[in-house]
Ligand SMILES: Nc1ncnc2c1ncn2[C@@H]1O[C@H](COP(=O)(O)OP(=O)(O)OP(=O)(O)O)[C@@H](O)[C@H]1O
Ligand SMILES: NCC(=O)N[C@@H]1O[C@H](COP(=O)([O-])[O-])[C@@H](O)[C@H]1O
């Protein structure tokens with residue numbers, strides 16, 4: 571079944587053919603599709619029925635992945651060759667136990683444990699990988715939060731210690747915002763707000779994700795291959811649009827690869843990581859890391875060759891399949907096929923069974939397309955699809971992606987038709 575290749579991770583062999591996806595959203599759906607194309611059996615798990623990846627999987631299970639017993643019951647029944655976490659809310663004790671039992675957790679249980687917690691992530695980045703980050707401090711009481719903000723200086727960011735997509739975070743402009751920051755962390759954190767991290771605000775030119783892939787090369791050595799950095803634009807801590815390549819200096823680009831290599835070497839294992847960074851001039855700061863494909867990396871569905879999107883790359887690393895790359899100045903680089911961009915399609919109404927229209931208009935935009943995820947329920951702010959566009963230059967691709975996203979209208983069983991609010995944003999200037 572699972573063949574250990576070295577102490578950092580394991581790779582599936584030619585005969586190993588079943589993956590278990592823990593989390594079945596839009597990112598898992600694309601992993602499942604790539605797996606189907608390579609003849610790999612797919613078992614999808616999530617907290618609700620008919621999740622996107624379940625719609626393209628061989629089998630699926632619904633349950634609470636924060637519960638050890640539920641996870642073990644699925645794993646013992648399915649005996650997968652690789653367990654691929656797709657979200658953060660998974661019982662970590664179970665992942666460690668499964669790994670000890672010989673199961674291949676992607677990239678490994680420790681990386682997943684580090685990445686789901688901001689303090690563990692920050693200490694790993696700043697102290698183990700020793701890469702530049704924003705200045706930071708921690709607080710557990712309201713008074714400590716006040717002191718930490720004063721020490722870091724204004725403006726600063728406060729973030730619940732376990733959360734994601736900007737939930738429980740606050741941009742603190744001055745001392746009067748601190749009560750609100752405290753309340754946001756306590757009320758909106760997706761995981762835990764027992765502690766709050768306060769971070770110096772980095773006035774970046776652009777923020778990027780480096781989709782570094784750790785995989786075996788033809789000599790059986792683990793190497794890291796670096797796709798071109800993905801630029802992205804966030805609204806309220808949630809991804810809004812992304813593009814590849816991005817407008818950073820050559821020096822900054824090399825620093826991006828250096829930082830991504832240091833971080834992923836510390837995390838270890840096999841698979842693709844989304845290393846988030848802020849770039850200001852030639853200076854690069856590490857922010858956080860996903861030990862799995864990243865939402866902003868959906869742009870690779872258009873910018874990379876078929877089968878080699880970030881999802882294909884993740885799977886190829888897991889399966890031990892070759893990944894092309896060219897050595898340039900000590901870094902193995904993955905070739906970009908075309909400049910491309912994405913723009914999210916989000917719900918602005920609630921209800922079951924979302925339906926779309928405007929697709930003829932959307933699909934009339936040349937060099938562009940949409941991916942609708944098939945989520946069975948909508949609520950304001952939920953991502954239901956993404957527009958993809960490609961062109962000879964990124965600026966044109968960005969415009970097309972936005973045109974497509976804004977042409978799509980949504981309704982649910984209980985609402986009328988709604989278009990995405992049109993607003994020309996900073997990322998198009
Ligand atoms: N120190 C900072 N300086 C400047 N901008 C920041 C800083 N921290 C966060 N941001 C902004 O807020 C966004 C969300 O922050 P971050 O990625 O740390 O949190 P998150 O909620 O965990 O997001 P994710 O969904 O990626 O897990 C960043 O992408 C960036 O736009
Ligand atoms: N930034 C992480 C991210 O993009 N995760 C993606 O969103 C899904 C959850 O969506 P939902 O909240 O709409 O169910 C996850 O399953 C994953 O695919």
Ligand SMILES: [Mg+2]
Pocket residue numbers: 846858
């Ligand atoms: Mg982030």
